[in-house]
Amino acid sequence: MDNIDRDTNSNDQKTIEFIRLLSQNENRVKSHLLALVPNWSDADDLYQETCVRLWEQYADYDPTKDFGAWACTIAYYMVIAYRKKSGRDKQRLSQAFINTVAGKAMETSEETEFRNHALQGCLEKLTVRNRELIRHCYSCTNTLKEIAEQMGRSIASLYKALSRVRHSLHDCVEKKIQEERLK
C-alpha cells in the first residue's frame, strides 16, 4: 500500500514538474514551431502533437539540461515528420530553409526576454486604432481575407496597414534595445 502511495506521489511530482517546465517554455516552443511552419493553423496542430510527444519522452529528459532546447529539438523532428506526412506541395518552404531557421533559432539570445518586455511597452505607445488592428488580427486564427471582410476594407489595404504597424513595432523594439545597450 505504501509502495502504491509512493509511486502515485512520485508520478504526481513528475507531472507537476513537466507542466511547470512546459509552461515556462511554451512561448519558446511555439515560436520555434511557427518559425519552421509559418502558419498559425499548422503550428497550433503541431504544438499539440509536440506536447504529447514531449510527455511520452519525458522519461528520457535529463533534468540538468535546458528543457526548452530539448523541447525545441523534439519540435524540429515533429516538423520533419509532418513534412514527410503532408508530402510535396508548392506552398512548402525548402528543407534548406528549415535547417537554416532551426539552426539560428536554437541560438537562444538573452535578448529574447527583453525584446518581449520591450514589445509590451511599444504596444502601449501605439494609437488606439493601430492597437485595435493588432488585437483584431491576432486574437483569433481567421484569415486576413475574412478579417478584411468583417472590417469592410480591402485585403490589400489591411495587409499594408498591418505591415506598417508591425514595422513600427519592430523599429520601436530595436530602438529600446539600442538604448539599453548604451546604458
Added chain:
Amino acid sequence: MSHSNSNYEDFSEIYELVIASLSGEITPDQVAKLDKLVCNDPRACELYLQLIRESTSLRTWASGTREETVNDIPSRSHSNRSQTLWWRSIVAVASLIVCFLVGRNFFSSTDQSSNMSSNQQLILETKAVMAEARSVLDLLDQLEQENDTIVMLIGEDADVDANNCSAGKEAS
C-alpha cells in the same frame, strides 16, 4: 545579436511575407521569395525570426486582452444597471408607502362631509400619486427587460466572435 534598423531596411518585404504566411494566404511566388531571402542572408533570417517571435507574443497579448473585453464588459454593464435598478426600486417602494399613508389618513378622517371639497382634492392627488408610482413600476419592468436583452445580446456577440474564430481556424 541584433542589428540596427538600417540593416533591415532592405528586407521590408519580409513583413508582408510573414503576415501572408501566418494567415495561410501566401502565394507560391511569395513562398519562393521568403525561402530565398531567409536562406541567402543571415540578416534576413534574423529579422524573420524576430518577427515570428513578435507574432507569438502579439497573439498571446491579443488573446489575453480579448478575453478581458469579452468577459468583463457584460459583467460591468450588468453590475451598473443592476445598481440603477436597485435605486429605482427603492424610489418606487417609497412612493407606494407615501401613497398608502396619505390614503389611510384621508379615510380615517372623522368629519368627511365638512371637508368634502378638500377631500375630493385629496382623492385626486392620491390617485395622481398612485398613477405616478405605477408608471415608475412600469418603467422599472421595462428597464429590467432591456437590461436582460442587452446582457443576452452581449453574450451572443461573444459567442459569435468565438464561433468566428473557431470557424476560421477550421476553414484555414
